[in-house]
Amino acid sequence: MTHMRCRHLHSEIRHNVNQRIVEHWRSFLAAHSCQTRQASTAVTRSKKAPNLLGEIDSLEHLRLTKSIARRRIPVHISAKIDKQLPSPTAMTIQSYLQSGSVEAAWKLVDRSIPQLTQHNIPRLTAQLLLESLHTQVHTHLPRLTLDFARLQRLYLNRLEALVNAVRKSQDVFFDPHQVGMVLEMYGKLDQVKRAESLFRNLSHYTASTGPHVDIYNQMMAVYVRRFKYVDDTTKKRYFSKLQTLEQEMIRKGLQPDTSSYNILLAAKIKLHDLQGAEAVYSKMTTPPDRNTYNILLNGFLKDCRTSRDKEITQQWMERLLASGIVPNRKTFNNIMDGLASQAVQRVRTSQGDDLQSIAQSVSSLYRMMLRLGHQPDTEVINTLLKCYTAADDVDRIEEIIALLSLPEKKGCGRDCACASNNASSHNARKPKSKVKPDAYTFNILIKYHLDNNNTELAFQMYDTMVNLQLEPDTITYGNFVWYYADQGNATEALKYVDVMQRKGIPSNNYVYNTLLNYSLKHPTEAHLITPYLYKMVADGSSTLDSISSRIPIARFQYLEKEDIESNFERFTSVLQDLFEASEISSTRAYNTILQTTGKFYKPKHAHGLSMSLASIVASLDTSQLRPDVYTYALGIRNAAYAGDMSRAESLYKDMLDAGIKPNHFVFSHLIYGHVAQGKVDKASKLLLHMENYQLRPTAVHYAPLIKGFAESAQFDKAYELFRDMLANRVNADLVIYTILASVFLESPRGDEGRAIELLEGIEKAGIRMDAASLTLLAKAYALRGSKQRQVVYTQKIDRIYKTLNDNQWLDAKAITTLLTAHHHMKNPDAAWKLWNALKQDQVVLTTLHYNALLASLSTTKAWFPIAKMVFEEMLHNSKMGAPDAHTFDLMIWGAYGVADVETVQKVYQAHTPDNDVLFVRSYYAVMKAMLDCNDLKGAQRVYEECRELPSMPSSTAVWVTKINKLAAHQGFDKSTLTAITPTTTTTTTTTTTT
Structure with a gap:
């Protein structure tokens, strides 16, 4: 109150001074008006006179008169006048603004910032400047990510100049609505601290006598708008500030309105805290509006993972209908956007069985929206494309593209009948209205075509985008960087990064993480990527986020040349780096850890390490995480690898109790685990159980079962299961063919003919063979060739070698199999030729x-x-x-x-x-050879060395007996004859020797 009384007193004093200045100015003009009129008359007369020297003298006299008049006004009064009257610059700026030349006005402001802060800026001019700047920031907001540094600096300097001018002015103040506009712009320009400073010092910028709910709402909205660009830790800190603002409002006697609660709801939804959102809704003291339901429905639909989530979502739909609020286009778009996010989530978690039903639901909502008279806009079109591209619904994608206002495609260039027919049919399907696409529209389509390896259509979308004068942004080029990085083409991916840098388009975390992931996936090319990564971090365009910290875990390589202990030590070191960089605050980060740990559960001799690793994973704080289907699938997989099927089944039950529908991965891991423990019959029952969840078994589920039956010597069941798989219209993949062929080769009947027929049919089925299948085929040819002695099988094996060599598939096992194949066919000449070819190619x-x-x-x-x-x-x-x-x-x-x-x-x-x-039989051959050439001493040395061998398996009993006979015949030391005899054959050997 003291401050306000001072402000009113200061205003009254300023008013009295102004009145005295005006009165003094009037008396001065009256006293000197006569002289001025005489001087003007003299000037007028001089214009009629032809004498130029007289005219110049009169003008000089007029200037002297004005100068004398100016000197008679006191200096402090003249300064007051200059300060109160608008400067010519301010008048020119206002003239530009009123005539619609906004950019010209702002360019003049940019050049005249010192003058604006020194002189009073008219209230109307300040208002027009604020509104025009707000329009500019809102209109060009998408470009802030395109050319962020320049535009942000430009708009921020302008906003700062305007705010400082208002702060120094004694007459110009912002009203609550204008303060909200300023706070909104600070938020959009990523100046949260500057917004906080203005909010704490509102008395310097507004004449309002007390706090206002709208201003609090705008400050709260500043925090929520930044949720999209900050990490989880910063989001939580911002939400804490939101709660502080809410409590401060209540403490000052302000009642939060519906907008206040909507902002808190949006924050909870962005934090993926659905229970927290319901808590905010339950404490609302004002009736919810359409935006309330839009926020809640969109959030619940996006995070809908379980059957319980679906029930809650349905309840919110019913509440919306019961409220009597008529859905508008925004409502429909929020619901469709939530469903589209579900479709994207289904693709990420490989739950494609629900995609078509989701796409159908979105189509039904869209038709309902049209029936209510709501025409689609760009936002609705983008939502539909987001859903249909995730579902890979080509027909619906084409229907939506037909609604876009795109340049007409050029025809074939000829005046043909087919062209006119096509044109007429196109006009018949032409929609009533066209929707103008934006950059996001083309980014969706470009990503969709790149996902399908259709670069030609992706480049067509890019060209159309440029032709429509829509500037490609970071997301556009990021899609191309991701595509070529995924293809393993670092050179092409970096070309797009260079284009971005050349155009002044900043990078973002997505591009940074894409390149980081590539450098870890392809270490030999890391030197190409590393300079770009350093530059992105140095210029601030990219920051290390939670994804960056978990990429080293995801790309951890288990090196076969190292022992498991060394690999485990490297892994725990990388895991420690992740813990130091960030907390495990997301389900995806936790899933990444589970995914990589599987490499240490699978080896049979890693039981001790798997126990240590299990304790590390169990010690992680997962209380704030919502496990998804991947979390359970990976947990079941790791338990199956470790042979702990009781834990695997427990996790499966927990998943069902949580209302999460199992996917194909869950069942494949369960089947694998039971087969590994020899419970093939129990595993086969899971195939029938999958039908309860509308899941059709695939070749991935049949493969371990077929292999399990083969390993348990149930070859007939393995082949019967294969026939059932084909009868169920499950296309066998390469793994199935290879496993079944090995069943035929390993069966007691040794049916290599059926194995050859099966393997040769792989390429006929349109499946390209790999190293494993080709190696197995070479083995089958060798077995058949050893029986039929036909040269054709040698030629076929040579062709397999050429294929393996050309594709760089020659691994250690393939080389051994090829050499052994020639041995089986008793063809040392072919083996020697192959050996020389391998040495010539410098094969290890x-x-x-x-x-x-x-x-x-x-x-x-x-x-x-x-x-x-x-x-x-x-x-x-x-x-x-x-x-x-x-x-x-x-x-x-x-x-x-x-x-x-x-x-x-x-x-x-x-x-x-x-x-x-040496082998026991090798000692026998050496002893026999030495005795044949009468080298008794040498034979006795061999016998004594053989006598020092440890206990031998029963399979060596025949050779032990023969060695004993040779020793007994030559009279070697009989007291130690039984020392080398296996325990199971001691009695027999002694008797024979005696």
Whole structure:
């Protein structure tokens, strides 16, 4: 009150001073009017005279007269006059504004900011400037993301100049509505702190005698509008400030109105706190309006995940109808937008079975909207496209595109009948009104075409967008960056980043995270991406958000060359970085952790680590998270990998109790887990259980079952299940064909013919074969070729090698299978040719590959010299493949078979007893060879070395018996004969020896 009394006293004093100035000015003009008239008369007469010198003298006299008159006014009074009267600049600005030349007025303001702050700005001029700036910010708001730095700086400088001019003025004040406009602009220009400062010092800007609800609402709206651009932690901090403003209103005797509660509802919806939104609704002291129901329906529809959510959404629909509020276009669009968000969510969680029903619901709402007389606008069109593109509903997409005001497509350029027919049919379907698209419309269509790998249509949409003078923005170029990054083409993706930088279009977190994800997915090309990432963070266009912090977890690579402990240590280090960067505040972040941890649950020898990892995951604070179908699916998967099916079934029950419908992933993991434990019959019942949720089993569900029956030697059931799958019109994929072919090869009947028929039919079914299926086909050819001795199978195996090599699919297993195939067909020549081809291509060869080659070369006398050469290569180049027990066994028995006793001895001498433990049968061959050449001492050394071997399996009983016979015949030490005999054969061996 003291401040207001001072303000009124100051205004009264200023009024008295103004009156005295005016009176003094009037008396001064009366006293000197005579002189002025005489001077004017003299000037007029001089104009008639031809003497120019006289005219110049008269003008000079007039200037002197005015100068004398000006000197007689006191300086402080003259300054007061200058301060009270509008400056010529202010008058010119107002003239521009009244004539509609808004930009010219603002350009003059930009050049005259110091003058405006020094002189009083007329109230009408300030009002016109504020309204025009508000219109500019609102109109060009989409461009703030396009050229944010320049436009934000320009509009912010203008707003600051206007606000400062009003603050320094003694006569110009903002009314509550205008204060709300200023706060709104500060919020849109990302100046929350500046808005808070103005709100705390309202007395400097408004003549209002007390607080106003509308001003509080605008300040609250500033926070809510920024929710779209800030992280979860900042959202929670902003909502705390909203609650403080609400309490302050009540404390000052102001009653929050419906708009106040709507703002709080919107904040709760954006925080995905539906229960909190219901709590805000329950404490409303004013009747809800249309916007209240729009906010709640849109929020509940977007977050509708469970059957309980659907029930609540239906209740809100009924409340809207019971309220008597007639739905308008905004209501319909909010409901359709919520359903469209559900469609997008279904695509993300691979629940495509509901997409068509959602699209049908949106279409029904749209037709109802039209029947009520509401014509579609750009926002409605974008909502429909958002839904139909998620559902991949091509027909409805084309119908919506037909409603857009787009340039006519050029014809074929010829005057043909078909062109006229097409034109007439098009006119028949032409809608009554056209809707002007915006940049968001084209961004939806561009993303849709890129998702379907249709770059031609995507570029057509881009060209149309430019032709309509709609400037491509960050989202437009971000779509292309994502597409080429997803294709593994870093060079092309970075070209669009360069275009953005060249055009002054800032990056955003989406582009940053896309490139970050690529650099971690393709480490060899990270050097191309890293400079761009540094630049985005340095210029402030991108910030590290929750997605950035969880990408390293999602892209964690389990390195096979490292042991599981080293991998686990690296993973926990990355996990620790995530915890330090941000809290686990979103369900998707938690799901990312669950997804990556599966790599440590699956290995059978990782039980201890999986227990530690389970305790880490269990220690995370998930009280604020809403588990979705992915959360349960990943939890069930990890439990199945760890062999804990009791926990998997418990999670499945919790999911059903929460009202979440299981998807295909849930059932595939349950089936996998039961099959892994040998409960194939229980797993097969889940196929029937899927029908209860309108889910049709796919090849992914049949594959583990077929494999499970095969591994349990139930080959007939495996093949019967395959036939049932085909009868149910489930198309077999490559995995199914490969598994079933392996069933035929591993069955007791050894039906390689059916395996060949099945595998050769893969490409006939339009499925491209991979390394696993080609390797299995080579094995089947080898088995058939070993029986029929036909050259054609060798040629087929050579073609498989070429295909594998051309596609860079030659892994260790494929090489071993190809070499072994030639061995089975007793074709060492083909094996040797393949070996030389592999070495010429510099393929990395291991001991396993050398052994596969030696198995083919060491069995014939003609090729044994080559085998000796390969063995010498292994001895002198152990980095390629050091000999192991199998290698020595092949060479010893190969030499023994061709009666090359000398080589037998050399091979035996090449091994070191401390490191190379030979097979028992290898010791027998060496002893027999040495005894054949009368090397008794050498044979006894071999026997003594063999005697030091640990206990042997029962499968070696035959060779143990033969060694004992040789030793007994030569009279070697009999007291230790039974030491090398297996426990299961001790009695038999002793008896035989005696």
